[in-house]
Amino acid sequence: MATCKNCGSELAESAKFCENCGAPVEVPEAVAAVEETVTYESTPVVATAVNTPEQESACKTALVLSIIGLALCESGVPGIIFSAIAKSKVKKAKALGAIGGKLKTAGILATIGLVVSIVMTVVWVIYAIAVAAVFGAIIYEGIDSGTFEEVISELNSL
DSSP states (O other), X not given: OOBOTTTOOBOOTTOSBOTTTOOBOOOOHHHXXXXXXXXXXXXXXXXXXXXXXXXXXHHHHHHHHXXXXXXXXXXXXXXXHHHHHHHHHHHHHHHTTOOXXXXXXXXXXXXXXXXXXXXXXXXXXXXXXXXXXXXXXXXXXXXXXXXXXXXXHXXXXX
């Protein structure tokens, strides 16, 4: 049986303190190593999904078409056409089960391209109507054709 190093009293095997003097009982290193609590930090595992070649191809096609649609959105109708095709390709890729950043980016760019293209089409239509109205006024008022400055000054005088 173990004895207290402070007062010499006999100690119980599971004692952590001496019952006589209250001194802490020193535990041999081998026992201390066994009693030490070991904690492990777990690292979360992130699963990444990989698209099949067919899905990846569908994502790339949608992305390229959406970029073209966005680039052409200022021209109006061509932007609408490419953006609408890109949106349909995004739907097709989703139907194939494709996932990932390319597909999300393609969907966002196609939507932006479609909206901006529609707005620009409206602007171009308004511009065409304004130009037609100016030329209609020139013809109706019988303004003689001349240099650009002469036509503008005559229009301003109306």
